[in-house]
Amino acid sequence: MDDSFPPQSVARFSRQLNFFLDIEESASAASALLRRIMECKIALIGVGAVGSWILKELVQIGFQRFVLVDPKQLTPADRVRNALFDHNLLGKPKVTVAAQYINSQAIDPETHIQQRPLDLDTDVEALIGPDVDLIINTADEPYIGATSIKLSRYCIKKDLPLLVAGGFDAHLGSLSELIVPGRTPCSDCYAIYFEKALQDWKPISHPVADRRRGFGGLPSMTTFAASAAVLKIVRLYSEKGGDVEKGRGEFLFDNYHIDSFKVERNSDCPTCGDSKTLQPHEN
Numbered sequence: 001m002d003d004s005f006p007p008q009s010v011a012r013f014s015r016q017l018n019f020f021l022d023i024e025e026s027a028s029a030a031s032a033l034l035r036r037i038m039e040c041k042i043a044l045i046g047v048g049a050v051g052s053w054i055l056k057e058l059v060q061i062g063f064q065r066f067v068l069v070d071p072k073q074l075t076p077a078d079r080v081r082n083a084l085f086d087h088n089l090l091g092k093p094k095v096t097v098a099a100q101y102i103n104s105q106a107i108d109p110e111t112h113i114q115q116r117p118l119d120l121d122t123d124v125e126a127l128i129g130p131d132v133d134l135i136i137n138t139a140d141e142p143y144i145g146a147t148s149i150k151l152s153r154y155c156i157k158k159d160l161p162l163l164v165a166g167g168f169d170a171h172l173g174s175l176s177e178l179i180v181p182g183r184t185p186c187s188d189c190y191a192i193y194f195e196k197a198l199q200d201w202k203p204i205s206h207p208v209a210d211r212r213r214g215f216g217g218l219p220s221m222t223t224f225a226a227s228a229a230v231l232k233i234v235r236l237y238s239e240k241g242g243d244v245e246k247g248r249g250e251f252l253f254d255n256y257h258i259d260s261f262k263v264e265r266n267s268d269c270p271t272c273g274d275s276k277t278l279q280p281h282e283n
């Protein structure tokens with residue numbers, strides 16, 4: 001670790017830097033990765049079941065600059081779902097609870113809170129500000145596909161990476177999807193791909209018995225999805241930018257099976273296709 005890190009960072013991150021040597025080739029590159037992590041500004045959309053666990057792991061790793069977006073308050077049902085649950089904070093906005101957590105754990109925290117939903121007509125830049133480096137989407141209302149397409153279109157224009165995690169129907173075993181403009185499919189590419197791939201698909205009986213009461217899940221499911229997402233983010237910030245996988249994976253909790261779909265960028269995609277990526281900052 002180089003001498004410019006605050007002394008409290010050295011002891012705190014020593015074992016993590018040792019792990020970073022598995023993905024970087026030198027101690028100085030591992031330190032540089034930690035520095036990029038500490039400087040990266042993330043907009044986290046949704047501080048619910050999956051979003052709260054992602055946040056907790058990111059802060060433990062050293063991420064400390066966040067824009068937090070969520071309209072809801074902490075409820076008793078969050079005890080089994082939310083990483084940041086505290087009985088004394090019941091009724092408080094989730095974004096406030098999350099900001100308190102970051103401020104109590106990070107070395108040099110920066111938090112901005114927005115107790116608002118991401119609606120389909122929301123001005124994304126007005127919501128998260130103009131200077132974030134990465135967006136993480138876990139907002140599943142009205143549903144994750146709709147909020148992701150909206151954010152993906154924004155990210156293609158701004159040349160920003162987007163990570164989509166959680167919110168996948170009854171199971172929370174999504175391995176997450178990292179969208180990097182110019183390198184991976186965007187949410188529109190995925191929509192085009194799956195519309196075709198699933199045209200002959202017949203619905204199977206659903207693993208959740210009573211869906212009228214909401215989908216639900218166990219903490220072990222949400223931490224699984226969150227950890228998969230966080231590892232992708234760490235690799236994205238490594239010196240070589242990681243091997244960003246093109247495709248979607250889901251771990252099915254009812255039968256312990258992983259479904260994996262390899263999806264390539266669609267050169268005719270109306271959002272990120274070849275005619276579009278030449279003007280990534282067009283508004």
Ligand SMILES: [Zn+2]
Nearest residue numbers: 186189269272
């Ligand atoms: Zn696309």
